[in-house]
Amino acid sequence: MNKHVFALIxxxxxxxxxxxxxxxxxxxxxxxxxxxxSGGVYLQLRSPDAARLVKATSPAARSVEIHTMEMNGxxxxxxxxxAIDLPAGQSVGNFHIMxxxxxxxxxxxxxxxxxxxxxxxxxxxxxxMVDAPVKPIGFTPGHH
Ligand SMILES: [Cu+2]
Numbered sequence: 327m328n329k330h331v332f333a334l335i336x337x338x339x340x341x342x343x344x345x346x347x348x349x350x351x352x353x354x355x356x357x358x359x360x361x362x363x364s365g366g367v368y369l370q371l372r373s374p375d376a377a378r379l380v381k382a383t384s385p386a387a388r389s390v391e392i393h394t395m396e397m398n399g400x401x402x403x404x405x406x407x408x409a410i411d412l413p414a415g416q417s418v419g420n421f422h423i424m425x426x427x428x429x430x431x432x433x434x435x436x437x438x439x440x441x442x443x444x445x446x447x448x449x450x451x452x453x454x455m456v457d458a459p460v461k462p463i464g465f466t467p468g469h470h
Pocket of ligand 1: 366423424
């Protein structure tokens, strides 16, 4: 097959899958203090069809976990989970990405690259790249 024709087919394939893509809103990472070995990245995911976030990786940390947060009395508890369900068309943000074994301090003005693996029906996988800007320790989304 002619190379140009092949390139065209690839670009059409990419264009058609673009419709079924997961969107990321407001990603951010919390700045860390010098001795801190872990950090959190917060974001919202929205998938057009039912999917699951099954994996996260980042070159900024030795290992990366997916955590949910829940209130236990007055205490916010974090729990590692295997996956986060993304119901069709819903914005999901009740989780965070935990960076374990940070390679360096996260400072405001930097950003943390993340690669998220989204799994769809039939085991089809999509990789979503995220660049999360580092916000000050006291940052709360929506309050500037
Ligand atoms: Cu956590």
